[in-house]
Amino acid sequence: MASDAQNNPFIRNLASSDKKIRDQALDSLRTYLGAQSNISELDLLKLWKGLFYCLWMQDKPALQQRLSRDLASLVPTLRTTVVLPFIRAFWLTIAREWGHIEALRLDKYLYLIRQYVNASFTFLSRNKWKKSLLEEWNSIVGEVPLECQDMKIPNGLRYHVMDIWADELEKVDGEEWEKEEKKEIMEMLVQPIEKLAKEGKLKSLRTAAKECLADARLRAWRGQEDEVMDEPEEEDEEAEWGGIVD
Template identity: 80%
Template sequence: MVTDKKVRDEAFGSLRTYLGAQSEISELDLLKLWKGLFYCLWMQDKPALQQRLSRDLASLVSTLRDPVVMPFLRAFWLTIAREWSHIEALRLDKYLYLIRQYVNVSFQFLSRNNWKKEVVEEWNNVLEEVPLECKDMKIPNGLRYHVMDVFVDELEKVGGSEWEEKEERKQTLETLVQPVEKMAKEGKLKVLRVAAKECLADERLRAWRGQEDEAIDEPEEEDEEAEWGGIED
């Protein structure tokens, strides 16, 4: 096992070096890479080692050149969405942790770019295409829920008190929450809209946005389609 770990660490180091040297990587190559990385985590036993591997996988983002970051993140989300239905209950926790790490490193990337509006909007486009897409039921709802569940936690870790203290961050914050706002209004299922509203109602987020008044629950219309109506005859 020691040898296996040594070989894996050496391979991971080579991967970091390779990725860091690329100014462009095709979508196909990124999807192939992510399928391999997904199953690398799949095979990893023991929670402590799983978490370490997840952090190592997330650290890849910091080695990338800026033009590669968004395509790399998009390939990550596409892979997670595609493989989600195959994740067994006993393996789910390590992927939930990996997703949390990727939300965090995405915010770190935006912070390193000083939260430039065009970069934040590009990140929003990735979110709205995959994990926070509102209508396509091929996107797993469990993925949607988890991203919204960790959204404020990871934003707080990266931005901290500056969200409330720095006036220039207010507009950045309003841009960042747009995918969640969109889900709250346009989510195909009521449960998705409710989850988005719960995210937006987080006391920390409301304080950062200067929403001191108490949140008011709006009446929900019934879904046109249930999430799953059973098997028809």
């Protein structure tokens, strides 16, 4: 399972216990990625499989978190044309490998996901929340971590992304979200969650999306001061099973 990482000394060096070796490997990866204006989806997926198992093999919580932050620090070094394809490959990899993550390893991947949600929002913010980039980001999020109907997408991934959504938005632009000129951007940002709240295949997913949208910070940023009214739910036609289908 981890053969790609084990057979690639460059990727393996990112998980080294030797800080010097680890930093050199990260610098080499930054240099390589930063020079690319276009990387194929296949190459990005191969890279992310290696990076996924690089974190898999990393022991000690402090080093795991350091590696996750290092991996997220790659995003601002990428050319704009590569950033969102790189992030999409990240989500596709996480969704594909989720079912293999044992409980003892889960925390480090949850932390990595948080870092990548933050890095994504930071990228969008630095690009002035450009509409075309935001639309592409929404498309990626709607395809993988917040997809509404496909039960091959792990529900645990969906729940975690919604749990951290408002936290990471607050870290990126903080009080700026209270400004009137940010309202249109905010409404675009919540579109994938709004869609999941209405079209999620399972009642539990729809409920989680509504709870995310009911976050006091999101409501304040959107200018929603009224009380949240629960809408009646229809019974699910299918059993609420959140397992993974290979």
